[in-house]
Every structure is written in structure tokens, then in C-alpha cells.
Amino acid sequence: MKKLWLIFAQTATVGLAIWFLVTLLKPAWLQQPATGAPVVTVKESRAVASAPAELSYSSAAKKAKPSVVNIFTSQQARQARNPLFNDPLFRRFFGDRGLGDEAQRPSSLGSGVLVSAEGYIVTNNHVVEAADEIEVALSDGRTASAKLIGSDPDTDIAVIKIDLPDLPAISFADADKVEIGDVVLAIGNPFGVGQTVTMGIVSALGRSELGINTFENFIQTDAAINPGNSGGALIDVRGDLLGINTAIYSKTGGSLGIGFAIPATTVKQIIEALIKDGSVTRGWLGVEVQDVTAELASSFRLPDTRGALIAGVVRNGPAANAGVRPGDVLLSIDGKVVVNSARMLDIISALKPAQMVSMTFVREGQQIEAKVEVGKRPTFNRK
Template identity: 45%
Template sequence: MIKHFRTGLIATGLTICAATLVAPTYAALPFFSSDKDEVPSLAPMLQEATPAVVSIAVEGTQTSRQRVPEMFRYFFGAPQEQVQERPFRGLGSGVIIDAEEGYVVTNNHVVDNADEITVKLNDGREFKAKKLGADEQSDIALLKIDPEDLTELPLADSDALLVGDFVVAIGNPFGLSQTVTSGIVSALSRSGLNIGGLEDFIQTDAAINRGNSGGALVNLKGELVGINTAIFGPNGGNVGIGFAIPSNMMKRLVDQIIEFGEVRRGLLGILGSDVDAGLAEAMNSDINKGAFVSEVQPDSAAEKGGLEAGDIIIAVNGKELNSFRELRAKVASMGAGAEVELTVLRRGDSIDLKVVLDDASDVQITAAEILPALEGATLAAGTDARGNAGIEVTDVERNSPAARFGLQPEDVIVAVNRQRITNLTEFRNALDGASGVIALNVNRGSTSLYLVIR
């Protein structure tokens, strides 16, 4: 079970663990003592890093909607749905990434629906924060506080991380501010975890628990390599499998929020799948990982950049690529208009292609291109009444198949067979993997409904 964490202080059992650092391993690092009479320590580095990691307290109201049974509406004149509002409080963590501007980055799920956000520094000072923008699918949010004598964390190049690198997690687990845990990078480019729409995580065994969300994952130089986001744990506790958003991905998204007030997601315009041994053999390739291109959309960034069906994308901007999901996350976070260099295997030859990404929000297609049963509808990326990303139905022709199935203009499709989708590429991929009956979860105003296509 994958867990996100926004929680108040709760009672918990404590387990004390100890680890031994071997002096010769770290002797060359500047923050470790080389004095034979002193024990190697991370303390000097942490004294510089921890002032940049903050506690975040939120207050807000959660709104839930429940459809009222038809007989109650008929006999008692009840409304179509019952709306309930419940106040909530939560705790999380954040990282100051720009001291002069007062920018604090955290997870979207930490501050989502919050009416009031309070940032507390390790010296006890508190600030009311303003949310400048957020991205649900990457789970990143950017806050701003008054820039009064703040400390920021320098950013590392997360693409340079290697499995086995030492890392330190700093955050606010269970309300215990400025808690530090250490470990290593256990894996890179983790995806397919169903945590969010865009997954390209650093996996670490540094202990991450409730309240660590939005906190810092730093290297031994005190540089930010990731934003702690979630853990894998059957009971919600740490089992040594935690996940962090890479600092490079975070920086690309934050830059878009600062410039535009929102994330303008990039779009390549391909359909595809992961490369495995069977596909590699079928394509007569020696490469057993990467992103296989099964279809290139007409007039897309991919077609303009020279990609062809049957290509295997093995690297993005010189960085080795492991899966199609990783490609999707990298492309989406780079933003519309970004120039990307793709290394491609084509009929045994390696070639480099430069592609300028489209804006996912500007792309509009006919539904029949994806699902012939919905002929007559026009689709584009959009958001529903609650701000959730999905596929908006911009137009439906009268008496068309789409109209007969019940689609209406301004409907927003948010899931296919209960698989969450946020953009046209995800919609295509979900339908490509579906067979038999297809159930579309549609948000119509404040109402959620299903349309079943047989």
C-alpha cells in the first residue's frame, strides 16, 4: 500500500535503531572530521541544511458530496445531492528553495484544500504562507512567505544520482520537527506505483513517515536531491521503502508556476509501451529497456521532430531511459515549448532527434480518433468543477454516437475502468489497454457519473 501523509500529531510507538559509520569511507568529505580522536558526523552539514527545512500546518474544509436516492427526492423534495463540509487540520514539511523571494516547495497533498497555511522555521518563527500554484499530478506545490533572513537549500543535479549514494531525509514526521534520518538511494526512476499521474521517483530506505511529506532529501553535501512524497507500507509506517520527487523535476515544475502561475504540461504525441525482452527480440534489438513507439500522432511534436512508429527511445537529453512511464513523466514536467533531445534506436542504428514539445492544454482532437464509439465528440485537456485534471468534452454533435451514449458538452472524463486519467495521452493508453466493456467516469458539474460503452 502506498501512502501519502498529511496528518496531525498522533500517538506512536518508538523503535530505536543504531548504525555505525566507518571513518575511512567519509574522511575526504569536508563535513566529516579527519581528527583521529573525533567520530565522523553529519552534524556540520545538517547545521547548514536544517534551517531551510520547515514545518507546515494547514487548516481547511473538506467538501463531500453524496447523491440522494431518487425516492427521497420524489417524496420529500430533497436536492439531487447532499453536501457536507468538514473542517480538517494537518501537518507536513516544506523546503525553502529561494531565500530572497521566500519560495517554499512542498507536496500538493499537504496543502490541497487548505484555507490557511502556516510555515514554521526551525528557529521558532512563523509565517502565513500564500500558495502560488500547484500541480496535482506531480504532487508539487509552491508557497511564498516573507523573505526575512531565510536559509535556502542549494539544488543538486538529481540526474547525477546513483543507486547506493548516501542521502538524508529531513522533515516533520508525526509533528516531531527537524527529524533527520539517513539511508541510501535504493532505486531510481520508479513508476507504476499509482501514487499520482506523473511518477519518476527516487526510492530510498531513509526512514520517511507521516508528516515527512514535502520535506527534503539531501545528499552528503547538503544539497537538495528530492522532495519526500510517499512510502510503501502495509500499515502506514516506515518499512524502508520511501519515494521522493527528483529535484530536477521539481525545479522544472516550479519554474513554470513562477512564470505562468500554473504548470503548462508538455506533450510529445506518441503512443507506446515499455521495452521488455520479448519486444526487444521481436524488434531485433539488443536493448531491453526504454520506450517503444507504437504510434506517432499526426501533426504532433513527435512527427515534426522525426519520430517514427517502431522507434525505441533509449535516452532523454543524454540521460538513459528505463520505461515509457518515465518518458511520459519527464516530457510532461519539461513544459510546453521545451526542446528535448531524444536518442532513438531505429532499425539497429542510434540517432539523435530534437523535438519541441507541444502544449498539452492546446491539443484538441475528435473522440473517434481514440474510440470510434464516441464519434461526434471533440475532446481536449481540461479540468472539472473541482479543479481535477481530465479530458473535457468541448463539443458533441446532435444525434451522434457520442450523444446517444450520453456525453454532453463540458463533461470531464476523469477515469477509464477506474484508472485515473488526466490528459489525452493517458486517455489513449487507458483505452488501448481496455477490452470488452468500457466504463467512463465523467464529472458533470458537481455530479459524478459513469457512462458504459459496450
């Protein structure tokens, strides 16, 4: 019995030693695939681990980047005059030399997008307003002076033009088909560091009543947009223009993931008007309005909160001449339902000046219809 136990112990010891050596030197010998199970090779594992080609947006960036330009502007300024220069005795000996009237040219920067091979560039109005000189730098290293073609402060859009050959114009996307969650890229010149591409998604659509512009219908995105990105491009994954980056919500001056872009459909309409006429003509009624709250609806005996409350009427304006008074609630214009004050502004702005349209409003519980001759909306400067 003792001899048998000794033989078993020696056999087990040798077996364990062999198993240890095989595990250390030839571990593949011990890996037997299950019946019918596929064998995963190293090459296949690498293929699985590599990122799919569709997750790269380099083709979209390469397509759109040449169309995005950097814009540098300067404005004439005067240095403050030294009080000593006002001393008659000083001026008697030194005359008018060094009176401190040398010009300073502080510069600001932003971005723009080439929208035609003829050299038309769209940017934000706040990028170029009050500028004496506008300089444009292309991604290929070329530079050129630009002239202002026209601007629209109500939407914060401006068009400038340069004269250079072989300009790469961007293609427009159908912004009406964009959906929340779509991947977008923002291209611009943040903080003057140079052309930069950031990625995000469409966070919301139709953002309005933010107090940024008079007419608001923003695409909201979390793609990083910083100072210097204003006027730059918001593009889709095909490299087509979805909007013009115009503003961010920030308490620090940097990106917090809440940026706003003017949709390409609006941009295109404004561009065409500015190139043709140098300005945008909109309809105007001469009223100040506010939304109808639940409390106001109850006090005015309205069935719901639809409509726009007339808070003020411009004297001798179109609405005043049609008999509209403060306190009236506008329900429809030209057959189009007024849902709120923003919708009313859109309806009126789309009308042509001198056009006669009907409108329906409520006064003291009574529904009234009237005709009004649409006026031309005055130009208001953005502050």
C-alpha cells in the same frame, strides 16, 4: 632431608602469600611491557574508545533544520444535514436555525523547505492541493499564512510563499554527484510530533515506473520517512538539499526503510518554472505507450527490446496528425534514442510546444521517419 623439605615448603608458602598480596594490592607491579612495545595508558584508551568527530552529523542538521517548515492546511467542509431538518413542520416552528451548515475545517499537515530568502517554499502538491488555507510554522516559532504560487501534479511539486523577514533559505546540492551508499538525513514533521531528523543511506538512484507520479526519477533511501514527512528535506552530510521527500513504500502506513525523494535538480527546474509562470509547460505527442517486452520484440521482428510501443493515439493529436498509428514502435525522437517508455516521456516533455522534430518508428518491419509538431501537454490532476 626432612629439614630441607620443610624449609622449601615454608619458602614457597611465603612466596605465594607475597604474590597474592601484590596481586591484590599492587597489580601494576606485575605488568611489565615487552621490549620496544608501547605502554597504553588509561588516557589513550579513552581517546581510542571515543567516537571520531566525523561520525556526528549535528552540523549538517543544524544548518538545514531552520529551512524546513511545518505546513498545516485546511479545507472547507459542510456537516451532513439532519433528516429532521427537511420536515416542513419542524422548519415552520424553528425556521432555518441549526440546519447543520456550520463549517468544519479538518486540517492536514506536511513539511516544506524554504528555497529563497524571499519566502518561497517547496513542498509536495498532495500536501497543499484543494486547501482553502495554508499555514506555515517555522522552527524558530514564527507562523505565517501562505499563498499557493503554482503546482505541478505530474512531479508532485508545489510552491507556496510567505511574507516574513530574515528567512533561512537552504542551499542546493549537486544531486547528479550523489552515489549509492552516501549518508543522508531526512528532516520533516512525522505524525505531527514536531521537527525530526532521521539518518540513512542512498539505497538506489533513478527509481521509476512506480506509479507514484507521471514523471519519476526518485532517490531511494532507507532513512525513516513517515506520514508528515512529505515535502520535507533530504540532505547530505554538509546540510545541502539533495531532494524532497515525497513517498514511502509501506503496508502499514509507517516506515519500512523504503522511501523516495525527488532529486534536487528536478526540484530546482520545477521551482523556477512555477515561480515564473505558475505552471510547467511540457511537450506532448498525444500517444499512449508501453515498454517493448521480449515477446513483443519477437512478434514485431525487432532486434531487441529498445523502443516504446504505441498502444493508443489521441485523435487529432500531434502524433495522429504525423501519421503515427497504434502498433508502431517508436525508436527515436529529435535524434535521441528511445530506450523505453519512461525515457520517451522524458524526451517529449523536454521539447517546446510548436517545435518541429523528427521521429523514427517501425511499422510492420519497415523503419519510417516523420516530422511532428510538438503540442502542449495538458494538465492532468493526480488522484
